[in-house]
């Protein structure tokens with residue numbers, strides 16, 4: 001069949017009902033495209049129009065939406081991404097997850113920008129999509145199998161898949177789903193697929209090729225983007241050491257989670273840095289495609305080639321459990337990847353159980369620093385064996401049942417990522433107000449507070465402004481769809497930022513944050529949007545789209561009952577300092593929240609005001 005060209009988008013989404021086995025097509029209007037861009041933004045909009053509030057995340061009414069962006073399928077750097085939106089069983093609010101696997105690119109070759117899945121199959125199935133055809137394939141023989149086993153059985157050079165493991169089938173609240181060796185990790189998409197008896201999504205190679213509307217402009221932008229990325233120190237660090245490059249900064253600033261966020265450092269902490277891992281495990285690149293930063297790696301662990309654990313995994317399944325042996329952390333990572341569980345939530349949950357066991361709240365043989373027990377606990381969780389059935393519900397539910405809420409390190413039910421906010425107050429605010437829970441990818445002020453050193457980590461000044469900026473910016477990037485890590489090179493290497501001395505930048509950012517943020521040049525992103533689709537989009541419109549997307553997600557969460565009381569941190573972060581912190585810091589959250597609400601146009605309860613929603617065309 002001859003190849004057909006599409007300039008960025010076809011504005012077509014396929015909707016599949018598993019209960020009735022029916023298929024229909026939805027058109028996206030150009031107005032919706034401009035307002036919500038694609039990826040996460042359009043996924044949320046489609047969800048908002050369809051999802052009934054208050055439904056059971058494991059009920060038939062839950063919906064899974066998988067959306068690509070206008071850059072998905074092009075050769076723009078770090079653009080091979082797609083997004084999933086669903087109601088999360090872990091948080092009971094909107095779950096969203098970004099992935100660098102190739103499923104989204106392949107979906108687009110069939111002329112679909114996205115995919116909506118409704119209903120529930122009466123028995124295990126896989127869905128296979130090719131052009132306009134959808135097949136409901138029997139998957140009884142795949143049920144109960146680990147992710148790599150299923151991938152080997154159904155995968156080929158002519159298709160891409162999204163697969164869940166036994167944890168997803170067993171509805172472990174934090175079960176993930178795999179696209180190749182990249183994961184839709186947070187919030188339990190795998191469990192929602194499992195509740196629908198959906199073992200795998202398969203998309204065969206189609207006949208469409210995504211090409212830019214303005215090819216010359218696109219090539220120039222691509223070259224500029226690659227130049228910026230190739231000279232940006234953070235991008236180069238990630239290229240060398242992966243996200244584990246963060247570990248050295250985090251350790252230096254004493255904010256590594258150790259033993260359920262009790263300490264900020266450990267004498268063996270340097271064992272888990274990217275530099276150590278590179279030297280010891282002979283790492284090589286193993287990345288999303290296409291990518292110019294190249295943060296993903298594989299290396300030799302336990303005598304075989306394996307994916308290098310991300311920083312979050314090293315922190316949550318490593319130091320936070322009292323483990324610093326990278327071979328063991330790789331093994332834990334492997335179990336989670338095979339059974340299909342998010343490593344951050346798995347680590348946060350096990351750490352709670354370890355502390356609860358020490359305090360006598362639960363009678364479980366699980367202790368910090370004991371790898372054999374961790375291996376058993378991870379398998380028991382995925383298979384719902386014994387106490388694993390409780391562990392499969394995450395740390396919020398566990399602490400609700402057994403007590404110990406003050407040391408359940410989660411927000412809105414989502415376990416916290418690997419940056420202790422007592423060492424970076426802005427990150428504390430970021431976790432507290434993030435739409436999907438204690439997530440570091442909603443906003444990442446710690447990069448300016450610790451990693452790059454532009455902001456004082458121990459003050460609340462300027463933090464609400466930066467959290468708001470990051471949230472809008474990342475929502476827009478996740479809707480293009482392009483990797484958030486491009487933010488380093490594509491904003492910090494622009495002309496103005498590059499010629500301004502660091503001390504001047506730091507002064508402006510800390511003292512005049514709104515002014516400093518108004519100078520950030522991110523025009524390369526809307527320029528890419530224009531080069532691919534032909535549609536004009538100003539930098540202002542791009543950033544307002546990001547804000548609209550973020551606020552829409554917040555609105556959906558408030559409809560589910562989220563209020564100010566939920567925008568908080570675990571008591572440990574608010575009232576206890578890290579045991580090894582000589583400055584005895586806790587996060588002064590309350591004044592940051594008040595300022596943040598004012599900046600965001602929320603009322604006193606954290607609900608977006610009607611006038612503000614109207615202003616955003618919501």
Ligand code: SF4
Pocket residue numbers: 078079100286287288289290291292293294295296483484485
């Ligand atoms: S930088 Fe890393 S996460 Fe981003 S696209 Fe490249 S490999 Fe994937």
